[in-house]
Amino acid sequence: MLRTFRIGGIHPPENKLSAGKKITALAVPTQVVIPLSQHIGAPAQAVVKKGDTVKVGTLLGKAGGFVSANIHSSVSGKVNKIDDALDASGYKRPAVYIDVEGDEWEEQIDRSETLNKVCNLSSKEIITKIAEAGIVGLGGATFPTQVKLTPPPGTNAEILIINAAECEPYLTADHSLMMEKGAEILTGITILMKAINVKKAVIGIESNKPDAISLFKHMIVHFEGIEIMPLKVQYPQGGEKQLIDAVIGTQVKSGALPISVGAVVQNTGTAFAVYEAVQKNKPLIERVVTVTGKNVANPSNFLVRIGTPISSLIAAAGGIPENTEKIIGGGPMMGKALVSTEIPVTKGSSGVLLISNKEAVRKPMRNCIRCSKCITVCPMGLNPTLLMNTSEFRNWDLAEKNYIVDCIECGSCSYTCPANRPLLDYIRLGKGKVMGIIRARKS
Numbered sequence: 149m150l151r152t153f154r155i156g157g158i159h160p161p162e163n164k165l166s167a168g169k170k171i172t173a174l175a176v177p178t179q180v181v182i183p184l185s186q187h188i189g190a191p192a193q194a195v196v197k198k199g200d201t202v203k204v205g206t207l208l209g210k211a212g213g214f215v216s217a218n219i220h221s222s223v224s225g226k227v228n229k230i231d232d233a234l235d236a237s238g239y240k241r242p243a244v245y246i247d248v249e250g251d252e253w254e255e256q257i258d259r260s261e262t263l264n265k266v267c268n269l270s271s272k273e274i275i276t277k278i279a280e281a282g283i284v285g286l287g288g289a290t291f292p293t294q295v296k297l298t299p300p301p302g303t304n305a306e307i308l309i310i311n312a313a314e315c316e317p318y319l320t321a322d323h324s325l326m327m328e329k330g331a332e333i334l335t336g337i338t339i340l341m342k343a344i345n346v347k348k349a350v351i352g353i354e355s356n357k358p359d360a361i362s363l364f365k366h367m368i369v370h371f372e373g374i375e376i377m378p379l380k381v382q383y384p385q386g387g388e389k390q391l392i393d394a395v396i397g398t399q400v401k402s403g404a405l406p407i408s409v410g411a412v413v414q415n416t417g418t419a420f421a422v423y424e425a426v427q428k429n430k431p432l433i434e435r436v437v438t439v440t441g442k443n444v445a446n447p448s449n450f451l452v453r454i455g456t457p458i459s460s461l462i463a464a465a466g467g468i469p470e471n472t473e474k475i476i477g478g479g480p481m482m483g484k485a486l487v488s489t490e491i492p493v494t495k496g497s498s499g500v501l502l503i504s505n506k507e508a509v510r511k512p513m514r515n516c517i518r519c520s521k522c523i524t525v526c527p528m529g530l531n532p533t534l535l536m537n538t539s540e541f542r543n544w545d546l547a548e549k550n551y552i553v554d555c556i557e558c559g560s561c562s563y564t565c566p567a568n569r570p571l572l573d574y575i576r577l578g579k580g581k582v583m584g585i586i587r588a589r590k591s
């Protein structure tokens with residue numbers, strides 16, 4: 149029997165419309181807008197100014213703290229300005245605007261397709277290269293990778309778990325990358341194993357990707373210490389704590405990090421980016437993004453330079469269908485509605501989903517019928533109906549006592565509620581408020 153996590157979970161329709169589509173490199177736009185904050189943690193500090201000439205790979209922003217990441221140019225050209233730009237949440241953040249001229253790359257970047265399997269660097273040197281290249285978790289969390297590879301004192305990594313679940317409906321960016329860059333991903337995994345000094349890595353892949361499972365099972369014979377674990381299709385298996393439970397059968401306690409059970413989790417796209425950073429000296433300047441939707445003419449997986457406007461991706465997939473009501477950044481479960489299609493692709497952009505007026509309609513909310521379905525499906529063992537009430541009535545103390553900050557915002561509760569209650573909307577609001585209170589208390 150296939151393994152999965154033990155608490156909660158749902159199985160929404162998969163709708164992987166772009167599965168099997170080859171990755172297509174999108175044309176470089178005439179201008180890119182590269183935000184200085186594309187990661188969890190402090191924004192990067194700009195090291196360029198208006199009028200500067202940059203190449204692909206030139207450092208634009210230096211990490212602004214321990215939990216932060218470098219930002220590089222994804223194009224060659226001239227810095228037009230450093231100014232605010234809208235991010236995916238609709239907030240204005242500082243960004244570097246670059247007018248594109250040609251496509252000139254920094255000399256140290258190896259652009260050949262030759263596989264470079266041998267890495268003679270030490271753990272410290274690998275982590276330094278990853279930090280310099282601005283690698284962050286590409287599964288959507290955008291946590292700076294070098295921080296995850298540096299376990300806090302008193303903890304020890306025993307296993308590397310690779311998240312190849314891609315459990316969000318519609319998204320196929322990781323799947324397409326696995327089909328086309330398997331050897332590079334496996335080399336990246338070997339490098340990550342060396343960085344944290346572990347002898348074992350397990351790649352968790354959901355069983356709805358049989359081609360990737362079969363391909364990787366053939367390829368791992370050339371790589372030591374890597375196992376493939378097919379997993380039952382269950383959302384949200386890509387959640388760190390859910391994946392750890394599925395793969396090693398251990399639950400991470402409330403408030404604890406994966407390293408508390410000896411696990412370090414990285415995404416497949418991150419493993420590929422690590423390969424490129426360490427073996428090819430290539431900073432994180434592009435990524436694969438799925439553009440999809442039931443009415444989209446050509447659902448696709450595009451290789452996109454960071455800073456490209458979302459509108460260019462949509463145009464390449466056939467444009468906005470007439471009846472489109474919402475455009476989501478990410479997948480349908482955890483993604484957020486975009487306020488503009490001029491928002492740039494960032495390191496955390498895994499997908500763009502166009503949904504029609506029929507699909508986007510919110511059914512009228514009714515009274516809770518106390519069916520407890522939301523509790524049954526919550527993968528964190530929370531009580532979503534109680535948490536919604538605590539947020540609605542601003543009882544932050546009760547919300548904190550009932551672990552609102554443990555919510556991973558997976559949306560399973562809202563998805564399953566027969567009374568159409570906007571559970572996650574309220575819980576997200578309450579979680580933000582309680583986290584603010586906790587931060588203030590600590591400081």
Ligand code: SF4
Nearest residue numbers: 526555556558559561
């Ligand atoms: S959104 Fe939060 S409360 Fe709702 S099911 Fe997911 S983890 Fe549980």
Ligand code: SF4
Nearest residue numbers: 516517519520522565
């Ligand atoms: S699923 Fe909806 S109706 Fe059922 S207990 Fe939860 S909030 Fe109430």
